[in-house]
Amino acid sequence: MKKLLSLLAVPIAAAALVVPGVSSAEPAPATTxxxxxxxxxxAAPGLECGTVRVPLDYRDPRGRTIEVMISRLASRNPEKRRGILLTNPGGPSPGLRFPAELALGGLPQEVRDAYDVIGVDPRGVGHSTPVTCDLTPEQQFAGSVPPYAVTPxxxxxWAGETRExxxxxxxSPTAHLMPHTTTANAARDLDRVRAALGEPKASYLGYSYGTYLGAVYATLFPRTTDRVVLDSNLGAGGWDVExxxxxxxxxxxxxxDFARWAAARPDLGLGGTPRQVRAKYFDLAGRLDAAPAQGLTGPQFRMLTFVGLYGTGDAAFTRLADLWRALDTGTPLPPDDTPLPPGLENIIAGRLHIVCGDSRWPTSVKTYERNVAVDRVRYPMFGAAAANIQPCAFWPDPVEQPVRISDRGPRNVLMVQNERDPATPLAGARSTRRAFGDRAAMVTADQGGHGAYVLGANTCANNAVTGYLLGGRRPAHDLRCAAETPRTSGSTRTPAIG
Structure with missing residues (x-):
């Protein structure tokens, strides 16, 4: 259970539709x-924190307020500083440490000189006014990606678990926050943060779920967003049922990618061809479905493989191969010294509040049974997990319609996307690209893994993003970056994204 919880904390979205009575151009009150x-x-070297008070309900902007905690990794070069860069690591999850993690992961010094890099704990999460569901450890696992449904x-x-x-x-004691803990309100909070920092505009860098937050932010606030970079993109509907x-x-x-890597290393014993490696996956999953081994079931093995594909290259693939080999041969599992993130219950509860509050999910269990049956055939490796029922099926109706990503506004959005991504595949990114129309350009990199800019090894993609953040030089058209030889030297530390 610890291995699953720690890994699942990783994955742990026409005109804009705004809350009635709230204008996206409404000025935020001046604060310090x-x-x-x-x-x-x-805490991290060079990082400092502060709080901004924001309305709980933007339909009542002078009513009850909550706190949003932010962090700053300040530019140390006043002559080159051009503004602030709001960031989000995905999840939804805490983002206070993210500026420091980006710096450690290789965010270019020129970018750090040009911007105060700002981290944000989104409303409901971390050190911002938090939500809770009072979940047990087992329910925290159940509140993340659902398990593979072997049978109808x-x-x-699972519907019974998620209903509870x-x-x-x-x-819970924070149930009054449920209607207001949404991506749209988190985007409105970002504009309040911008105003509180005294900036006429804000640039933005978001990963994974953070791409949907950034897309909503750019849609609601086209006049106060500057350079917007969205990396590893959700579809235009965000994290809805689809x-x-x-x-x-x-x-x-x-x-x-993993199958080719493993097949090129026959000493691993996982297969001498990519087809044989794929067959080994189904063999192991079937054996564990029939008889769990070493504390892992078939659904848990599928989940761990899914999370293992977030990384790429020798280090990540070796960890995944070691897990497979141990299960295949009956030898002890590799040690798991990954610490559980602090406040895991809040992270899971916050994710549920935001995702379930953004859109209405199907309420019929039969719908999920049909989806699972279809996706088990269409995507046999993981379809019966991804389509399985989630607590959102039993959530109260959202208080506002989802924000529709809009092409109305300046051409200030640069999307960057790995062609092969386990969590945010290219097909979803393309739907967001279509929704933005001429507002966006997209850079795709011929590589796998979750996260491209800073996290990936593709120089072409990294240079395109850095060039845009520094000089506003955005590709005139969508750009495809060819595969490059993986880096064999340099730092292996990368920021964690959800």
């Missing part, structure tokens, strides 16, 4: 951020 030492679990009865059984999770969220099903497509897109 007092920078202080960051909380212990977010598994969907019905939704009930606990609705009965967005969740896209995981299955992502696994099918990405797995061949």
């Amino acid at each position: 951020v007092e920078w202080v030492e960051c909380p212990a679990d977010a 009865a598994d969907v019905r059984e 999770i939704a009930r606990r969220c609705a009965a 967005g969740g099903r896209m995981y299955a497509r992502g696994v099918e897109d990405t797995f061949p």
Whole structure:
């Protein structure tokens, strides 16, 4: 269970539709951020933190307020500083440490000179006014990516688990925050942060779920967003029911990279061809479905493989291969010293509040049974997990319609995307690209893994993003970057994204 919880914390979206009575151009009240030492679990060299008060309900902007905590890795070159760069690591998850993680992961010094890099704990999450569902450790696992449904009865059984999770969220001490903990309100909070920092405009860099937050932010606030970079993109609907099903497509897109890598190393014993490696996956999953081994079931093995595909190259693939070999041969599993992130219950509860509050999910269990049956055939590796029922099926109706990503506004959006991504596949990114129309250009990189800019090895893609952030030089047309030889030297530390 610890291995699953720690890994699942990784993955742990025409005119804009705005809350009635709230204009996207409404000026935020002038405030001053007092920078202080960051909380212990977010502390990092050079990082300082502060809070901004924002409306709980933007339909009542002078009513009750909540806190949003932010961090700053300040530019140390006043002559080159051009503004602020708001960031989001995905998840939804805490983002206070993310500026420091980006710096450690290789964010170019020129970018750090040009911007104060700002981290944000989105409303409901981390050190911003938090939400809770009072979930047990087992329910925290259940509140993340659902398990592979081996039979239709598994969907019905899982429906009971997810219904109880939704009930606990609705009965928690923070239930009054549920209607207002949404991506649209998190985007409105970002504009309040911009104003509180005294900036006429803000640039933005978001990964994974953070691409949907950034797309909503750019849609609601076209006049106060500057240079917007969206990396590893959700579809135009965000993390709705179809967005969740896209995981299955992502696994099918990405797995061949691992299969070729393993087949080129026959000493691993996982197969001498990519087809044989794929067959080994189904063999191991079937054996564990019939008889769990070393504390892992078939659905858990599929989940760990899915998470293992987030990385790429020798280090990531070796870890995944070691897991497979141990299960195949009955030898002890490789040690797992990955610490559980602090506040995991809040991270899972916050994810549920935001994802379930953004859009209405199907409420019929039969719908999920049909989706699972279809995707089990269409995407056999992971389809019966990605399509399985989630607590959102039993969530209260959202208080506002989802924001429709709009092509109305300046041409200030640069999307960057790996061609093979297990969590946010290229097919979803293309739907967001279409929704933005002429506002966006997209750079695709012929590589796998989750995360391209800074995280990936493609110089072409990295240079395109850095050039845009520094000089506003965005490709005139969509750009495809060819595959490059993986880097064999340099730092292996990369920021964690959800």
